[in-house]
Amino acid sequence: MSQPDYVYFEDMVPGRVLRSASLPPLTREAILAFAREYDPQPQHLGEESAAESNLGVFCASGWHTGSLTMRLIAETTPIKGGGMGAGLEVRWPRPVVPGDALRVEIEVLEARVSKSRPDKGVVTFRTTTFNQRDEPVQHCTHTALFPRRG
Amino acid sequence: MSQPDYVYFEDMVPGRVLRSASLPPLTREAILAFAREYDPQPQHLGEESAAESNLGVFCASGWHTGSLTMRLIAETTPIKGGGMGAGLEVRWPRPVVPGDALRVEIEVLEARVSKSRPDKGVVTFRTTTFNQRDEPVQHCTHTALFPRRG
Numbered sequence: 001m002s003q004p005d006y007v008y009f010e011d012m013v014p015g016r017v018l019r020s021a022s023l024p025p026l027t028r029e030a031i032l033a034f035a036r037e038y039d040p041q042p043q044h045l046g047e048e049s050a051a052e053s054n055l056g057v058f059c060a061s062g063w064h065t066g067s068l069t070m071r072l073i074a075e076t077t078p079i080k081g082g083g084m085g086a087g088l089e090v091r092w093p094r095p096v097v098p099g100d101a102l103r104v105e106i107e108v109l110e111a112r113v114s115k116s117r118p119d120k121g122v123v124t125f126r127t128t129t130f131n132q133r134d135e136p137v138q139h140c141t142h143t144a145l146f147p148r149r150g
Numbered sequence: 151m152s153q154p155d156y157v158y159f160e161d162m163v164p165g166r167v168l169r170s171a172s173l174p175p176l177t178r179e180a181i182l183a184f185a186r187e188y189d190p191q192p193q194h195l196g197e198e199s200a201a202e203s204n205l206g207v208f209c210a211s212g213w214h215t216g217s218l219t220m221r222l223i224a225e226t227t228p229i230k231g232g233g234m235g236a237g238l239e240v241r242w243p244r245p246v247v248p249g250d251a252l253r254v255e256i257e258v259l260e261a262r263v264s265k266s267r268p269d270k271g272v273v274t275f276r277t278t279t280f281n282q283r284d285e286p287v288q289h290c291t292h293t294a295l296f297p298r299r300g
Contacts, residue, residue, distance in 0.1 A: 038217035041224055041232035054231035054270075054297060062235055063217040067188035070213050074191055081204035082191035085212055091237035120204075147204060 004078040008149035009111065009121030012077075018106040020072040022132065026060060028098040034064040043095075059095030065102070065138050066090060069129045072104040073142075084120075084145040091139045094131075101132040109141070113148070120145045154228040158299035159261065159271030162227075168256040170222040172282070176210060178248040184214040193245075209245030215252070215288050216240060219279045222254040223292075234270075234295040241289045244281075251282040259291070263298070270295045 007018075035044035039061035042049035050058035074083070096102065110124040123146050129138035157168075185194035189211035192199035200208035224233070246252065260274040273296050279288035 034217075037221070039220045039224060041229070043232045052231065054229075054234055054295070061217075061220065063213065063220050067184075067211075067213040067217065070189045070211065071187070074189060079191070079204075081202065082193045084204055085242065087239070087241035089237070089239040092235065145204070 006080040007077040007146070008080075009113075009123065009146040010149045012108045012111045012121070012123045012125065012146055014108050014110055016108045018076050020076040020104045020106075022101045022103040023068060023072065025099045025101045025132075026068070026096065028058075031058075031060045031064065031096075031098060034067075035061055038063055055095070057095050057097065059097050060100075062090070062092045062138070065092065065096045065129060066140070068102055069104055069127060069138055069140065072102065072129070073106060073127060076104065076106060080147055086143045086145070088140055088142045092137065093139065094135055094137045096131065096137050100137070102129055102137065104129050111146075114145065117145070119148055121148055122146075156230040157227040157296070158230075159263075159273065159296040160299045162258045162261045162271070162273045162275070162296055164258050164261055166258045168226050170226040170254045170256075172251045172253040173218060173222065175249045175251045175282075176218070176246065178208075181208075181210045181214065181246075181248060184217075185211055188213055205245065207245050207247065209247050210250075212240070212242045212288070215242065215246050215279060216290070218252055219254050219277060219288055219290065222252065222279070223256060223277060226254065226256060230297055236293045236295070238290055238292045242287065243289065244285055244287045246281065246287050250287070252279055252287065254279050261296075264295065267295070269298055271298055272296075 042053040043055040047058045114120045127140045192203040193205040197208045264270045
């Protein structure tokens, strides 16, 4: 494996947009496996139970979408020593269904040097996760600590 | 499996607190498996890489903690036809480490009948996920649609 191209606080300039590659299409089996372990609700457990559910559509757990987005973020903005996420706010405007190939756009909103840890920067960024029809399936605003370059 | 004891909009009375059972202690292997698939950052990939990471502690991905909390919520407040989560806000005040046995407390904050879907109610609730030392490891505020009874 080649050395990742690390991203530092100084790279996270407000207004900058970083784009991930697309994940392979999400399989029915992957949706089921995640749901059985973490979100056993009828809309996530198969076409039949989903058809009778309140949502009416067989789709991935929002936590599955969020976790896949985390992977895309970690691959698109790899941080030396790892990111330190403080918290986030997330919305799921549209279900993720089998066959969807997800990708993410990361937009830097704010960046400032940490007062308590001057070797780090506090970055607020918005991620939008899209399906292969370029429809947003998740909106998220994150705050995380990034190491400073040098 | 017995029929779950479904929770309806009318059960979600502001001020009410519902408590889950505890999950079994989270294993090192489960933390690693989740991280390899969804959050491959050094603090989640083993004791050695974590020791050199920015956080310095081998711990579960926040998305793992959130997904385990989702399971506890689904088991503690099962919704006939499934819950419809609109969005949430989450913070992770403390790392989840191998051996931690998580449980959740669910506090109802607000509940109102939906204007656009009068057969449903919109409920805002706060969940606090605790470890076995009763230390909070996740704070989350959720908004979701619940079916009305009857």
